[in-house]
Amino acid sequence: MPRTTTVESSGCPPLRALTFDVLGLIKVVEARGGQNGDAAKVVERWGEPDASKCVLSASILDRESHPLIGIARKSGSVEIISAINGDLQVQIPDLCQPEDDSIVGVHLLQKHKSDSSSRSCALLASTTKGHVRMESVKLGETPAKSVRDPSPTVWNVCGSGNILCSKVSEDENHALFGGKGVEVNIWDLHKREKIWTAKSPPKDNLGIFTPTWFTCATFLSKDDNRKFVAGTNSHQVRLYDISAQRRPVISIDFRETAIKAVSEDNDGNTIYVGNGSGDLATFDIRTGKLLGCFIGKCAGSIRAIARHPELPVIASCGLDSYLRIWDVQSRQLLSAVYLKQHLTSVVFDSHFRIEAPAPQVETAVEEDCAEATPVKRKKEHRGTRKAKSKSSKRSKREED
Amino acid sequence: MKDLLPSAIKNKEKRSEVHAKLKHQKKLEKKKKAKVREAAEKQALELGEEPPARPIPRTIENTRELDETVCKPDDEELFAGNDADEFSCILKEERTPKVLITTSRFHSSRGPAFIDELISVIPNAHYHKRGTYDLKKIVEYANNKDFTSIIVVHTNRREPDALLVIGLPSGPTAHFKLSKLVLRKDIKNHGNPTNHQPELVFNNFTTRLGHRIGRLIQSLFPQDPNFRGRRVVTFHNQRDFIFFRHHRYIFETKESKEPQSKGKGKKEEAKTQEKVITRLQECGPRFTLKLISLQHGTFDTKGGEYEWTHKPEMDTSRRRFFL
Numbered sequence: 001m002p003r004t005t006t007v008e009s010s011g012c013p014p015l016r017a018l019t020f021d022v023l024g025l026i027k028v029v030e031a032r033g034g035q036n037g038d039a040a041k042v043v044e045r046w047g048e049p050d051a052s053k054c055v056l057s058a059s060i061l062d063r064e065s066h067p068l069i070g071i072a073r074k075s076g077s078v079e080i081i082s083a084i085n086g087d088l089q090v091q092i093p094d095l096c097q098p099e100d101d102s103i104v105g106v107h108l109l110q111k112h113k114s115d116s117s118s119r120s121c122a123l124l125a126s127t128t129k130g131h132v133r134m135e136s137v138k139l140g141e142t143p144a145k146s147v148r149d150p151s152p153t154v155w156n157v158c159g160s161g162n163i164l165c166s167k168v169s170e171d172e173n174h175a176l177f178g179g180k181g182v183e184v185n186i187w188d189l190h191k192r193e194k195i196w197t198a199k200s201p202p203k204d205n206l207g208i209f210t211p212t213w214f215t216c217a218t219f220l221s222k223d224d225n226r227k228f229v230a231g232t233n234s235h236q237v238r239l240y241d242i243s244a245q246r247r248p249v250i251s252i253d254f255r256e257t258a259i260k261a262v263s264e265d266n267d268g269n270t271i272y273v274g275n276g277s278g279d280l281a282t283f284d285i286r287t288g289k290l291l292g293c294f295i296g297k298c299a300g301s302i303r304a305i306a307r308h309p310e311l312p313v314i315a316s317c318g319l320d321s322y323l324r325i326w327d328v329q330s331r332q333l334l335s336a337v338y339l340k341q342h343l344t345s346v347v348f349d350s351h352f353r354i355e356a357p358a359p360q361v362e363t364a365v366e367e368d369c370a371e372a373t374p375v376k377r378k379k380e381h382r383g384t385r386k387a388k389s390k391s392s393k394r395s396k397r398e399e400d
Numbered sequence: 401m402k403d404l405l406p407s408a409i410k411n412k413e414k415r416s417e418v419h420a421k422l423k424h425q426k427k428l429e430k431k432k433k434a435k436v437r438e439a440a441e442k443q444a445l446e447l448g449e450e451p452p453a454r455p456i457p458r459t460i461e462n463t464r465e466l467d468e469t470v471c472k473p474d475d476e477e478l479f480a481g482n483d484a485d486e487f488s489c490i491l492k493e494e495r496t497p498k499v500l501i502t503t504s505r506f507h508s509s510r511g512p513a514f515i516d517e518l519i520s521v522i523p524n525a526h527y528h529k530r531g532t533y534d535l536k537k538i539v540e541y542a543n544n545k546d547f548t549s550i551i552v553v554h555t556n557r558r559e560p561d562a563l564l565v566i567g568l569p570s571g572p573t574a575h576f577k578l579s580k581l582v583l584r585k586d587i588k589n590h591g592n593p594t595n596h597q598p599e600l601v602f603n604n605f606t607t608r609l610g611h612r613i614g615r616l617i618q619s620l621f622p623q624d625p626n627f628r629g630r631r632v633v634t635f636h637n638q639r640d641f642i643f644f645r646h647h648r649y650i651f652e653t654k655e656s657k658e659p660q661s662k663g664k665g666k667k668e669e670a671k672t673q674e675k676v677i678t679r680l681q682e683c684g685p686r687f688t689l690k691l692i693s694l695q696h697g698t699f700d701t702k703g704g705e706y707e708w709t710h711k712p713e714m715d716t717s718r719r720r721f722f723l
Binding site: 022023025049050051213233234257258260276277278295297299300301319320321338340341342 | 468469475476477478480481483484608696702703704705706707708709710711713714722
């Protein structure tokens, strides 16, 4: 019997997310939060639709002043834009030939090299053929005034096969690469040498060897670079521990289609997994136990999952053109925004504050109390209480 | 007693009696209502007023759940997306469509007959024996031979039951359930199609997914219909079922004679009055498709990514449609 009543959700907290799609558009989605359950909606669109500018990968340098976004385009160029207004800061053309090679991952590094001023940043881009390029950029007022490092460091991480995923650790000392025919390997970014390679799991009991094909990977926790999780094309999620062994510590099968996105939680032992047929689930990776699935009308492959650094919220997007925002604890859908194109990536801007927040929140809380106390209906009560606690938390944070 | 529902009565005889009575009453009421409405209409006509608007019956289609993915005619992102998609080079007539038709591993009886008719419907379609080849190998072969699409007719128990449409070289793969297949020879008074290029009619492909499916099907046919052939192929979408029909039409001019009794002064007029009537003849086959999944890229069951798959949790409402 299908559930016909809708579960009351506590509404979407105020947040700001940026999505990237196959036509090269960047859309800014903002949720205003508030008690009346304001749904998230598109507030800005940057760029003109052009299929050759399809975004392949994106990363955000999430900081208080001058947040930046690095975007890898299908044409082989990398752009750095401002996350506030979408102004182009630097364009690095022709990182690779679009005919035979494409960029798979771009990462903006913050603490790299001694100068950590907000006017410069470092960029790590890797391509399908395994060319990794790291260069630092000094940002000027206009794109023309920006200065690129004349001698970028370029090296190769694989001889054969295709790189499909790359990830940089939180402290920006290590990076991992993996792909089709490439076992996951970890590189030291300072010395530029490979420090660890995984070993493929043994043949199964029928003597069948599944070829190596990693589709996504992520480091498990912020301060520990030794553990990471990788998803494979043969619908397996594997936990590797560098300090323990070269084969996976835990390997979990999830549904029947390839794992397409893996994301870690802030607590360092929960992961979120999305696959090619639009199933999104959360696992406790210490035990390999499925904690639950995120059930919604999610019909298309999930390409990216992003965890909000502070709020208990994740965002998922993919080929069904919807950006969906989920609550982590209740696994309820908080908001879904239709963005018309196949989406390739999503990032959160965690320093988003709604304008003139303090007085608004105060009045909202008061109103809420007045509303909640006389009427003691069961369902509403629960919803408002949750929202209230959240809003008070928010006001506290802003006082800090 | 009057408020008692017939279903609450335990005695069957009594229950059916009460039920029949209730039904009769309802019928009378309905007749009365119709009479009143007719009278009002007649009166309005006599007075030269606008007749009262007829109430629109509530159907499942017009009470459909609100869907934000319905394409809007002024959406520039939609047009940019169309220009960039896999079918645009065929739909802009830069490439002529060439279709490879093959079957599942085992097929017999109605399968081959259906394929014969598909070949007569789709111009430039070629049947290749399936043999024991993998579908991925066939996709590779078709890519080398410059085919633009592959159709795989899947047969189960000697009855075609699924259709797989693969766009080439990188296009999506649509998996349809096929039902209600009626072949040409089973259609009464059927016609035989000529080999002119058919006109296409697509109805109700409104959402973004529907739009994409429509374009996928459209790319099987050449885009320059030969109107002399008077052949039309229809894909009609209703409640997510796509109905396929294939017709020949003809416009006939008939001289209709006015009846003589209506005054002799009009006789000259009556002779010159010509009426164009349209006649349709079905050519077959006739079948219904229902989308099961749309896969990104060519056929790949293991590592494939789906743009849309049907999931049981989507079936929570009768008024929700995806195409």
